[in-house]
Amino acid sequence: MEEQFAEFRVELDETGSVYEQLRIIAASLDSFIRLMQAALMPIHHCSFPQVKEKVKGYMSDLCGLYAQLAHVIKDKPGQYYRYHDLWRNQTSTVVFVLAFLHWLDTGGLLTHTETEALLNLDPAVFGIDLEDYLIGLCSFSNELPRYVVNRVTAGDYNCPKEVSTFLGDLYTAFRTLNLRNDHLRKRFDGIKYDLKKVEEVLYDVKIRGLLNGPSLQATATGHESNVATSHQ
Amino acid sequence: MEEQLFGTSLRITTGNNNNNNNSGTVSKRESVYCQQFQQYAHQLDAVNEKRERIVKASRDVTTSSKKVIFQIHRINRANRGAALQQAERDLHAVQSIHVRRVAQELKANETWKYKRAFSPGMQEFVEAATTLEFCKTGKLLTLQQLNASLSHLKDVSDAPFSISTGDYLLGVADLTGELMRLAISGVAAGQREVAIAVCGFVQALYKGFSQLPNTVDIRGMPKKMDLMLQSLIKIENTCYAVHVRGLEYPEDMIVNALEHEEIDSDQEA
Numbered sequence: 001m002e003e004q005f006a007e008f009r010v011e012l013d014e015t016g017s018v019y020e021q022l023r024i025i026a027a028s029l030d031s032f033i034r035l036m037q038a039a040l041m042p043i044h045h046c047s048f049p050q051v052k053e054k055v056k057g058y059m060s061d062l063c064g065l066y067a068q069l070a071h072v073i074k075d076k077p078g079q080y081y082r083y084h085d086l087w088r089n090q091t092s093t094v095v096f097v098l099a100f101l102h103w104l105d106t107g108g109l110l111t112h113t114e115t116e117a118l119l120n121l122d123p124a125v126f127g128i129d130l131e132d133y134l135i136g137l138c139s140f141s142n143e144l145p146r147y148v149v150n151r152v153t154a155g156d157y158n159c160p161k162e163v164s165t166f167l168g169d170l171y172t173a174f175r176t177l178n179l180r181n182d183h184l185r186k187r188f189d190g191i192k193y194d195l196k197k198v199e200e201v202l203y204d205v206k207i208r209g210l211l212n213g214p215s216l217q218a219t220a221t222g223h224e225s226n227v228a229t230s231h232q
Numbered sequence: 233m234e235e236q237l238f239g240t241s242l243r244i245t246t247g248n249n250n251n252n253n254n255s256g257t258v259s260k261r262e263s264v265y266c267q268q269f270q271q272y273a274h275q276l277d278a279v280n281e282k283r284e285r286i287v288k289a290s291r292d293v294t295t296s297s298k299k300v301i302f303q304i305h306r307i308n309r310a311n312r313g314a315a316l317q318q319a320e321r322d323l324h325a326v327q328s329i330h331v332r333r334v335a336q337e338l339k340a341n342e343t344w345k346y347k348r349a350f351s352p353g354m355q356e357f358v359e360a361a362t363t364l365e366f367c368k369t370g371k372l373l374t375l376q377q378l379n380a381s382l383s384h385l386k387d388v389s390d391a392p393f394s395i396s397t398g399d400y401l402l403g404v405a406d407l408t409g410e411l412m413r414l415a416i417s418g419v420a421a422g423q424r425e426v427a428i429a430v431c432g433f434v435q436a437l438y439k440g441f442s443q444l445p446n447t448v449d450i451r452g453m454p455k456k457m458d459l460m461l462q463s464l465i466k467i468e469n470t471c472y473a474v475h476v477r478g479l480e481y482p483e484d485m486i487v488n489a490l491e492h493e494e495i496d497s498d499q500e501a
Contacts, residue, residue: 004374005440011397016446078341082449109265112272130275173265177273180280 019083021072026086029065033093036062040097044150048104055101062094063120070126080126088132094119095128095136100143107162109137109170131184134177138187141167145197152201157210160202167195282337283349289333290353296326297353297360301410304363308421319364326357327382335385335393343396351402351451354395358403363410370429372437375400398450405441405456408434412463415470420487424474431471434464 036058043051069087073080095115102110110118112133121127144163151159171191179185205211300322307315334350358378365373375397383392411430418426438460447453473490 001372001436001440004372004376005443008397008401008440008444012444012446012449015449019446019449079344080341081344081347084344109268111268130272130279134272169263169265172263173269176266176269178277178280 018072018076019086022069022083022086025065025068025072026090029062029069029087029090032058032062032065033090033097036097037093040100043100043104044147045154052101052105055097059118066119066121066126070121073126084129088129091128091132092136092139095133096139096143099137099140103140103166107166109166134174134184135187137170137174138184138190141170141191141194145194145201148198148201152205157205160198160205161211164195164198164202167191167198171195279345283346286334286337286346286349289330289337290350293326293330293334293350293353294356296322296330297356300326300360301363304360304367304410305413305417307367309423316364316368319367323360323364326360327385331357331382331393332385335382335387338387338393340387340389340391347396351399354399355403355406358395358400359406359410362404362407363414366407366411366433367414370433372404372433398453401441401444401447401450402452402456404437405453405460408437408460408463412466412470415467416487416490419470419474419490427467427470427474431467434460434467438464 036055039054039058040051073083076082095110098115098118099110102108102114112128112130115133115136116123116128119128144167148160148163174188174191177188179188300319303315303319303322307319330353334353338346361378362373365371375395378400379392379394382394385393387393411434415427415430418424418430441457441460470490477489
């Protein structure tokens with residue numbers, strides 16, 4: 001019996017040190033993500049080009065951190081999910097930031113595969129879990145009502161329509177998923193409320209006849225020229 | 233596909249997801265992202281359905297393993313040989329039917345993804361297997377031996393299925409609870425030596441467990457260690473009672489006293 005426990009001691013020491021290695025990298029990732037998110041938040045009151053450069057500046061270090069995680073996991077094939085909890089939340093936040101950035105840039109939705117490509121990830125070794133990606137999208141949705149409110153205050157009256165269309169499309173697409181009664185399902189329900197708030201802002205703008213009138217400060221903040229109107 | 237009607241301000245139409253759901257105009261435009269999300273839906277469906285199958289198989293492993301353990305508790309001097317053989321056969325059935333169902337769902341790289349779905353079943357199976365082994369030989373069935381008996385169960389990539397160290401340790405922790413019951417019923421049946429053998433065995437187990445580092449990876453280990461210590465204390469108290477009072481009283485009185493003590497201490501706890 002003692003022999004077996006001695007072997008277990010050795011084994012658990014080893015897995016313990018792998019866990020510790022990953023935990024340290026994930027902790028760096030966590031504080032880094034917060035910086036990146038903080039750099040994006042001024043989008044609520046600043047111009048996109050300013051914010052874009054700052055956030056993109058973080059990208060290469062971010063890729064580096066994920067590369068470190070991937071490097072450890074590479075030696076332990078099949079154990080991505082053993083330690084997944086260590087980077088689950090951080091990854092969802094990364095998806096949120098990248099998806100928001102992408103939408104500000106192009107008006108489109110960043111796909112799962114594109115996210116992995118942005119981070120230089122090889123899904124066969126270390127990818128992004130699909131649920132983490134979807135939850136990241138839900139966080140992105142949560143941010144949009146506030147964004148729309150601030151854009152309208154700044155005089156950009158086209159924003160609500162664009163966001164309403166985008167968010168409506170996102171919600172419709174999400175509805176094709178067969179969700180179980182889990183965490184993802186609860187977050188998905190949140191998208192409905194986000195859409196509702198955006199539509200309320202759209203209504204406010206529309207009934208005041210602001211939609212087709214001149215937008216006062218939109219060109220000054222430079223947002224309009226950056227968001228491609230990809231629908232209609 | 234589920235849908236919830238959400239207040240009147242949103243006017244979402246149920247069912248057909250071709251309807252656009254904003255600002256009053258019901259255009260028949262499909263969301264541009266639907267195609268992409270169809271892919272995601274397929275992936276999620278595959279994962280969820282597999283997980284459900286594994287959970288069902290794991291539950292069956294649990295129930296059938298528990299039955300084996302109940303049978304072992306019913307062993308007495310009269311039926312020992314036959315009962316052990318029956319338990320052996322039943323354990324083998326658990327393995328070849330239900331554990332096999334779990335094994336067949338797993339690809340080489342997916343064991344950890346679905347771990348939580350089948351872990352409880354594996355722990356119960358380990359508990360049953362180690363209890364039976366102790367009854368037969370008085371020894372601890374090692375993980376290596378257990379996995380050797382499972383090596384004929386193949387997963388999707390044809391690799392042999394094996395039980396993880398974590399599940400094995402948690403199952404062995406549960407074993408101590410069963411051994412405690414065996415010790416007490418052994419005394420009731422007039423076999424004091426069972427209690428003494430169990431005591432030494434569990435003391436060695438507890439020592440082994442206490443020296444394990446870094447069990448942060450294994451969910452629920454601290455609590456199991458607590459329970460293990462409680463079981464060990466009960467076993468030691470049983471041996472004490474047998475030793476001290478055995479000099480004066482017959483077995484059934486001792487067992488009655490022990491059972492009363494158990495009830496008392498459970499009420500205090």
